[in-house]
Amino acid sequence: MKHLRFLNKYFYKYKWWIIPGIFFVIISNIFGVVPAQVIGHAFNLITENIQIYHLFAGFERQSIIYSLFSYSLFYFGAIVLVLYLIRGLFLFFMRQTIILMSRHIEFDMKNAIYAHYQKLSLGFYRRNNTGDLMNRATEDVNRVRMYVGPAIMYTINTAVLFLLIISSMYSVNATLATFCLLPLPVLVVTIYFVNTLINKKSEEIQQQLSRLSSFVQERFSGIRVIKSYVREDHTKKVFAGESEAYKKNSMGLVKVQAFFYPTMLLLVGLSTILTVYIGGKQVISGSITAGNIAEFIVYVNQLTFPVTMLGWVTTLIQRAAASQKRINEFLELKPDIVSGTMELKSFEGNIRFDQVSFTYPDTGITALKNVSFEIKKGQFAAIIGRTGSGKSTLANLMMRMYDVDSGNITIDRHPIKNLQLGPYRNQIGFVPQEVFLFSDTIKNNIAFGLDQVEQQEVEMAARNAAVYQNIINFDLKFETMLGERGITLSGGQKQRVSIARALIKEPGILIFDDCLSAVDTKTEEEILGNLGRIMKGKTSILIAHRISTIKNADVIIVLEDGQIIEQGTHQELLELNGSYKEMYQNQLLEEESTTATEL
Numbered sequence: 127m128k129h130l131r132f133l134n135k136y137f138y139k140y141k142w143w144i145i146p147g148i149f150f151v152i153i154s155n156i157f158g159v160v161p162a163q164v165i166g167h168a169f170n171l172i173t174e175n176i177q178i179y180h181l182f183a184g185f186e187r188q189s190i191i192y193s194l195f196s197y198s199l200f201y202f203g204a205i206v207l208v209l210y211l212i213r214g215l216f217l218f219f220m221r222q223t224i225i226l227m228s229r230h231i232e233f234d235m236k237n238a239i240y241a242h243y244q245k246l247s248l249g250f251y252r253r254n255n256t257g258d259l260m261n262r263a264t265e266d267v268n269r270v271r272m273y274v275g276p277a278i279m280y281t282i283n284t285a286v287l288f289l290l291i292i293s294s295m296y297s298v299n300a301t302l303a304t305f306c307l308l309p310l311p312v313l314v315v316t317i318y319f320v321n322t323l324i325n326k327k328s329e330e331i332q333q334q335l336s337r338l339s340s341f342v343q344e345r346f347s348g349i350r351v352i353k354s355y356v357r358e359d360h361t362k363k364v365f366a367g368e369s370e371a372y373k374k375n376s377m378g379l380v381k382v383q384a385f386f387y388p389t390m391l392l393l394v395g396l397s398t399i400l401t402v403y404i405g406g407k408q409v410i411s412g413s414i415t416a417g418n419i420a421e422f423i424v425y426v427n428q429l430t431f432p433v434t435m436l437g438w439v440t441t442l443i444q445r446a447a448a449s450q451k452r453i454n455e456f457l458e459l460k461p462d463i464v465s466g467t468m469e470l471k472s473f474e475g476n477i478r479f480d481q482v483s484f485t486y487p488d489t490g491i492t493a494l495k496n497v498s499f500e501i502k503k504g505q506f507a508a509i510i511g512r513t514g515s516g517k518s519t520l521a522n523l524m525m526r527m528y529d530v531d532s533g534n535i536t537i538d539r540h541p542i543k544n545l546q547l548g549p550y551r552n553q554i555g556f557v558p559q560e561v562f563l564f565s566d567t568i569k570n571n572i573a574f575g576l577d578q579v580e581q582q583e584v585e586m587a588a589r590n591a592a593v594y595q596n597i598i599n600f601d602l603k604f605e606t607m608l609g610e611r612g613i614t615l616s617g618g619q620k621q622r623v624s625i626a627r628a629l630i631k632e633p634g635i636l637i638f639d640d641c642l643s644a645v646d647t648k649t650e651e652e653i654l655g656n657l658g659r660i661m662k663g664k665t666s667i668l669i670a671h672r673i674s675t676i677k678n679a680d681v682i683i684v685l686e687d688g689q690i691i692e693q694g695t696h697q698e699l700l701e702l703n704g705s706y707k708e709m710y711q712n713q714l715l716e717e718e719s720t721t722a723t724e725l
């Protein structure tokens with residue numbers, strides 16, 4: 127329950143919703159209780175006057191008594207109707223304040239969670255799966271909303287109604303009131319237990335449902351693999367198995383519910399029978415009127431709904447507390463990467479690594495060991511090495527996606543940690559190894575890093591990335607939609623759109639993480655030629671596997687197992703006669719053998 131204290135600030139913020147809300151609950155309940163008394167009076171009117179009416183049988187006066195009688199009943203009916211209408215109006219206001227407040231809190235919380243997620247670093251996203259992140263921002267917030275809205279509303283409602291009804295009952299007759307209320311504790315306890323059971327079963331169903339939807343989602347994403355391995359029948363069987371478990375759980379829940387409602391009605395019926403029996407005795411002894419019995423029956427029925435709600439409300443509160451705990455766990459997390467305060471006035475693009483070591487915190491893999499190098503402003507640097515040697519890690523550290531374990535990284539002679547993070551990252555044009563394009567138009571994908579953009583700039587970036595011709599061949603050109611609702615680009619086209627996205631920023635440092643792998647050599651040359659022109663005087667870093675891509679670099683860094691083993695220009699490295707030369711010769715041999723087979 128202590129986790130729900132977090133929500134108090136929202137109650138305070140929306141105090142002018144909740145205070146009137148409580149007021150409306152009280153008024154609506156008063157107008158809900160008074161009709162019972164009017165019904166009691168109407169009942170008394172009937173029992174007292176019916177004999178008089180029969181006494182005048184055969185006389186002309188009987189019709190006058192009849193019209194008086196029916197006029198009074200109509201009058202009582204009208205009063206009850208008006209009272210219920212007023213109650214209805216206040217119920218409307220009650221929902222318009224409390225439930226509306228809950229929607230505002232839901233909105234605020236979702237925004238706060240999303241904003242907080244944005245601040246957390248890459249490591250956080252690696253540690254937590256997407257499903258969990260989504261659930262906390264949607265399902266958990268929804269459960270909390272059920273607490274700040276319906277649960278609070280029904281709790282206040284039940285408390286007020288209980289107070290009003292019980293005091294009205296006792297003001298009429300204490301004995302009858304006590305007997306009427308006797309079955310209620312049994313009802314409350316039964317509801318509590320059955321509700322716990324229902325809750326447990328619902329949770330199981332919910333879990334099974336998420337298992338089922340994750341299964342379906344994954345199989346839809348991997349439909350190509352399923353079809354090519356002819357695993358349709360197998361997946362069908364697994365799906366049927368999961369569905370069967372879901373069906374079984376649901377049927378279990380239906381059974382409990384089927385048992386619950388009749389039991390509840392039985393207990394309410396028992397209350398009514400007791401009211402009639404004990405009430406009848408009291409009428410005979412003259413302590414109450416027959417109208418009071420009618421009044422009590424209305425009270426008992428009015429109590430039924432709030433009592434059944436009690437169990438439900440308890441569940442809502444328990445669930446909300448569990449959800450709020452999960453939400454708080456994330457909200458209390460501090461970002462691993464904290465922005466520095468130093469403003470980079472004139473950005474040059476000098477990068478220096480000094481004895482840098484880094485271990486990924488989540489896997490414990492040491493990706494870099496004592497790495498030192500310097501890339502000067504305007505240089506074209508290349509990083510090469512076997513897969514898993516730490517190339518992408520270098521790029522991650524340059525962008526300060528992670529902080530180093532030991533050693534220093536300096537940018538323009540300032541420790542990277544001192545720089546303001548946003549403006550610094552804005553200076554970098556990064557093209558990741560795994561291209562990610564949003565389900566949006568090509569234009570918006572290219573212009574992603576900028577707030578405002580001209581069509582000409584987008585076209586120029588596309589030209590420089592050698593993808594312009596491909597784009598204008600689509601019917602909608604730059605307005606072509608990508609992703610689920612749009613077209614699918616080829617691997618090479620995706621890479622080039624991603625390159626255009628980095629180039630349009632006119633960055634101070636450009637980092638290409640092996641993003642030319644799906645591009646043919648001719649297009650690669652064209653892109654590299656364009657880069658030479660655009661990045662003149664600026665720093666470019668190319669991570670690559672093909673030596674042909676990087677042989678013109680000013681400096682080539684050769685990584686192996688997280689360490690720099692060789693460093694220099696293409697010529698210098700060849701002269702070293704080491705790993706680089708071996709790699710180069712192997713690649714030359716591969717090229718020769720492919721050309722030979724092609725011939």
Ligand SMILES: Nc1ncnc2c1ncn2[C@@H]1O[C@H](COP(=O)(O)OP(=O)(O)OP(=O)(O)O)[C@@H](O)[C@H]1O
Nearest residue numbers: 252486489491493512513514515516517518519520
């Ligand atoms: N986010 C991560 N969390 C944990 N370990 C990681 C992460 N990224 C990479 N690693 C590990 O760090 C090591 C270096 O990986 P890195 O991606 O830097 O290599 P790479 O040289 O870029 O490889 P490739 O050429 O295959 O892209 C690998 O052993 C890898 O398993």
